[in-house]
Amino acid sequence: MGTKTTDLLALGAAVAVSIACGLLAIHWHEGDAALLLALLMGAVLGFVFPRSAWRVALILAAWVPLALLLHAQLVPSAEVAWCASSGFSTKVFAWTLALAPIIAAYAGVILDWIVSQALRWLSFTGWHFLDAVRPALRIAAVGLALFFILASAAMLAQPLHPYGLGKSYCWDEYCFAVTNVRRVKTIGNGPHAARAQGTYYIVTADMEAPWWGRFDWSNDAVYAIDYDGTNYTYSHPGQTAIDRALHSTRSRCHKILGAGETETVVFDLPANVVQPRLLVRDTLGFEGFLGGMRLRLYYVKPAFNLRYD
Numbered sequence: 001m002g003t004k005t006t007d008l009l010a011l012g013a014a015v016a017v018s019i020a021c022g023l024l025a026i027h028w029h030e031g032d033a034a035l036l037l038a039l040l041m042g043a044v045l046g047f048v049f050p051r052s053a054w055r056v057a058l059i060l061a062a063w064v065p066l067a068l069l070l071h072a073q074l075v076p077s078a079e080v081a082w083c084a085s086s087g088f089s090t091k092v093f094a095w096t097l098a099l100a101p102i103i104a105a106y107a108g109v110i111l112d113w114i115v116s117q118a119l120r121w122l123s124f125t126g127w128h129f130l131d132a133v134r135p136a137l138r139i140a141a142v143g144l145a146l147f148f149i150l151a152s153a154a155m156l157a158q159p160l161h162p163y164g165l166g167k168s169y170c171w172d173e174y175c176f177a178v179t180n181v182r183r184v185k186t187i188g189n190g191p192h193a194a195r196a197q198g199t200y201y202i203v204t205a206d207m208e209a210p211w212w213g214r215f216d217w218s219n220d221a222v223y224a225i226d227y228d229g230t231n232y233t234y235s236h237p238g239q240t241a242i243d244r245a246l247h248s249t250r251s252r253c254h255k256i257l258g259a260g261e262t263e264t265v266v267f268d269l270p271a272n273v274v275q276p277r278l279l280v281r282d283t284l285g286f287e288g289f290l291g292g293m294r295l296r297l298y299y300v301k302p303a304f305n306l307r308y309d
Contacts, residue, residue, distance in 0.1 A: 003051075006049060006051075006052075007049075007051070007052050007055075009049070010045060010048075010049035010052040010055070010056055011052065011055060011056070011059065013041070013045060013056075014041075014045060014055070014056040014059035014060050015059055017037065017038070017041040017045075017060055018059050018060050018061075018062055018063045019063070020034075020037060021034040021037055021038050021060070021063055021097075022034075022063035022066075022067060024037065024156075025067070025097065026067055028156070030156060031097070033152065033156060034097065035096065035097055035100055036152070037149065037152075038060055038061075038097065038100045038101040038104065039100050039101070039104045040104070040145055040148065040149070041060065041101070041104075041145060041149075042056070042057065042060050042100065042101035042102070042103070042104030042105040042107075042108065043104040043105065043107050043108040043111075044108060044141050044142060044145045045060075045105060045108065046104065046105035046106060046107065046108025046109045046111075046112070047108035047109070047111050047112050047137075047138065047141055048108075048138045048141060048142060050108070050109045050112045050113075053105045053106060053108070053109045054105075056101075056105050057101055057102040057105040057106070058102075060101030060102075060105065061097075061098045061099070061100075061101050061102055064094055064097045064098040065098065067094075068094055083216040083217075083218050083220075083253035112134075115133070115134060115137060116134065119133055119134065158301065159301075160225075160277060160279075160301050160302070160303035161300050161301060161302050161303060162277070162303055162305055163177075163178070163302050163303065163304045163305065164304075164305055165178055165179060165180065165181070165305075165308070166178075166179055167304075168206070168208070169280075169300075169302040169304075171280075173209060173211040173212065173213035173215075174207065174208060174209045174211075174213065174215055175206075175207075175208040175209075175210075176205060176206070176207055176208070176280050176304075177205060177206045177208075177304075178203055178204070178205045178278060178304040178305075178306070179204050179205060179206055179262075180203075180204040181201055181202070181203050181204070181306050181307075181308065182201075182202040182204075183199050183200065183201055183202075184196075184199070184200050184202065185199060185200065186200075187200055187202070187238055187241040187242050187245065187266070188241040188242075188244065188245055192241060192244060193241065194235075194237040194238050194240065194241035196235070196238065196268045197268055198268055198269050198270040198271045198273070199268070199269055199270075199271050199273075200235065200238050200266055200267070200268055201224070201266070201267040201268075201269055201276065201306055201307075202238075202242060202264065202265075202266050203264070203265045203266070203267065203278060203306065204262060204263070204264055205222075205262070205263045205264075205265065205278075205304075206260060206261075206262060206263075207256060207260060207261055207262075207263050208259065208260035209256050209258075209259060209260060210259040210260065214255055214256060214257075215255070215256050216253055216254065216255050216256075217250070217253070217254060217255075217256055217261075217263065218251065218252055218253040218254070219234045219239060219251040219263070219265045220233070220234070220281075221280060221281055222234070222265055222278055222279065222280050222281065223278070223279055223281070224267045224269060224276050224277065224278050224279070224306065225276070225277055225279055225303070226269070226270075226273050226274055226275060226276050226277075227273075227274035227275040228274070232267055232268070232269060232276075234251070234265050234266055234267055235266050235267055235268035237268075238266035238267075238268055239251050239265070239266045241266075242264055242266050243264075246264060248264065250263060250264070251263075251264070251265070265278075267306075269306075273307070275305070275307065276305075276306040276307050277303035277304060277305055277306060278303070278304040278306055279301075279302075279303055279304075280302070
């Protein structure tokens with residue numbers, strides 16, 4: 001294969017990966033999946049096409065400044081993270097996304113150099129198969145990367161996994177379960193009463209942290225989603241009314257001190273909403289593909305059902 005053709009293949013692959021990373025982070029809000037893809041493909045392309053590494057790295061990182069110029073939201077802001085202090089800032093994460101493929105590409109170049117030096121040192125043996133080692137390793141790297149990408153795409157495309165009342169799902173060091181859902185039109189009495197535009201869903205949930213890790217909680221840690229994919233954050237008027245009735249401030253940002261606590265979250269959902277479910281955000285402020293991969297080999301997206309007629 002000629003040098004020009006090889007360079008075109010490297011640049012074409014880099015453009016495709018860069019577009020995929022942009023779609024993952026901007027359209028599907030899977031910033032950590034975009035980061036993982038950039039790291040993986042940066043290393044593979046640097047290893048397979050070391051001569052084109054600098055161009056590959058720049059192309060893989062190009063979508064990040066473009067997204068910032070377009071004011072695209074790469075990660076959820078502090079208002080939709082668990083707490084303002086518990087998530088990465090957008091600028092920090094954007095720089096991470098931009099630098100990751102550059103570092104990974106040159107890591108691949110270094111690995112290719114190590115392999116070439118090792119083969120040169122072994123040349124005195126006269127083994128004929130040594131000439132085929134580098135091409136074989138490059139083919140294997142591309143094959144493994146494609147397999148991992150397809151497997152990850154299947155995980156990301158999977159439907160939400162339903163969880164019923166009282167059924168908990170555990171992440172790294174915490175577990176979450178919806179234990180009760182009440183539907184009302186009004187919360188409270190008198191001048192401080194709050195009336196829903198649709199229907200108030202008063203969700204009672206158990207947040208358990210029995211292990212060593214400590215977590216900051218606020219009601220921004222969760223959100224609701226309906227059958228059509230519309231997202232709903234908690235209702236401020238409804239939450240204020242229920243907090244006043246319960247004499248509680250747990251909806252605000254605070255540290256979970258013990259092994260667990262009970263949370264109450266109020267959503268104002270349309271009266272005819274179809275299959276509303278509650279989702280838990282990643283503790284870093286973006287959806288948890290990497291967190292799911294850390295926990296188990298097959299990434300699961302839990303969704304806690306809210307409507308029981």
